[in-house]
Amino acid sequence: MQATIALAGNPNSGKTTLFNALTGARQHVGNYPGVTVERKEGLCSVGAHTAHIVDLPGTYSLTAYSEEEKVAREYLAQERPDVVIDTLDASNLERHLYLVVQLLEMGLPLVLALNMVDVAKSRGMEVDAEKLSELLRTPVVPTIARTGKGKQDLIQIAADLAQQPVNQTPLVISYGADIDKALLQMQSMISEGAFLKSYYNPRWVAIKYLEMDEDVIVKGHEANPDLSDRLTAVSARVAAHLEATLNMDPETMIADHRWGFIRSIIQQGVITRSNDSDRLY
Ligand code: BGO
Incomplete structure (x- = not known):
């Protein structure tokens, strides 16, 4: 079975760069029905298999305030990809975790691409991917989308997760x-x-x-x-x-x-x- 993997992420997290690194020339650009938001899809080899990659519009959140947020949310809720990869800017982690929290609250099978680790490093910062993974109970893979570093591990982990039965328990946060x-x-x-x-x-x-x-x-x-x-x-x-x-x-x-x-x-x-x-x- 061909897995469908959706790429989510804040604008400027390196999502497009990652999409290009994963799919190369095997891309198709269209539109989501009824809106002007671009729908980019592509194929990516994972071992002997091929994964279908859908690049969602960049969003900070999954409220329905912008067309991009509506499109991303409706895609996730209705079309149900097998796995979501959320691209994070490691040098701006706190801000990028807001989308992660919302994806986890939806109960989506999620892998985090901890991108721009080179930028974080140049600013004297290092993110402990293992610790983050433990705390969020979701896989975290350090990547540098610009050079392609980490992309093989990332796609392999996402494809493996896609083969497993969906048993992601939604994150439950207390709201008082x-x-x-x-x-x-x-x-x-x-x-x-x-x-x-x-x-x-x-x-x-x-x-x-x-x-x-x-x-x-x-x-x-x-x-x-x-x-x-x-x-x-x-x-x-x-x-x-x-x-x-x-x-x-x-x-x-x-x-x-x-x-x-x-x-x-x-x-x-x-x-x-x-x-x-x-x-x-
Ligand atoms: C420009 N590391 C580094 N150092 N840069 C990265 C990485 C990474 O891991 N990943 C992406 N970038 P998008 P969204 C640019 O375009 O993929 C860079 O919005 C420039 N352009 O190359 O577009 C990436 O899709 C001129 O940078 O993000 C891009 O999520 C000078 O981050 C930017 C400097 O990536 C945004 C950068 C003409």
Whole structure:
């Protein structure tokens, strides 16, 4: 079976360079249906096999604020690649981990290309790939896309993961007592109703309702208006409570906790100064 591997990543993470290094001349450029966003696909040899590589638009996040984010998210949710490779800029790790967190929350089989390790090194930084992998429970492969370094290991690990049954447990981050409680309630409503099953998991759908994500809510309303309205009511109740008690909306609260999770990963000594081994945090 030919594995489909999607390339995700923040703009300027080196994703296009990596895509070119993996696929060479075996590329095809088209458009996603109904939008002007380019869809680049290509083929890559992995041992005796060939993998199908899809280059997703570069995005900082998977909210649906830009056309690129919508396209990337819909591709991941509906077309379901066997594996996602997320390209990270090692010299800018903290910022690039926000997308990683969202991919892990979707429960996607994920491999991280820790790219630009040469740039990080030239700035006196070294990222401990093994430690990062351990903390995120996902493979991390150091790469220099510009020279092709690490690309063979990367594609082999991604292809191996594609052969395994999907058993990725979605990352669960605590968003504070109020949101966590509402999420549990919404999750069981979503599971019982087999609601929006084409999306990755009930918790993810519940998070989208709390974030008031228009795209998901419209789809949810089309699928089951009654359940969608009940979920919206729970979400509105939480929003009113957070507004009254903390002067905050759920979307900001969720983003804050994601950043808190990322900081806790970084603080566990993932980044060292290469010259004097001082921890950055
Ligand atoms: C220019 N190491 C180094 N040092 N550079 C890299 C690496 C790496 O591992 N990977 C990519 N780059 P994109 P997105 C450029 O274009 O793939 C470089 O947005 C230049 N261009 O070569 O485009 C890559 O697809 C003139 O750099 O990223 C590119 O994710 C001077 O990072 C840039 C210097 O890569 C962005 C750089 C005319």
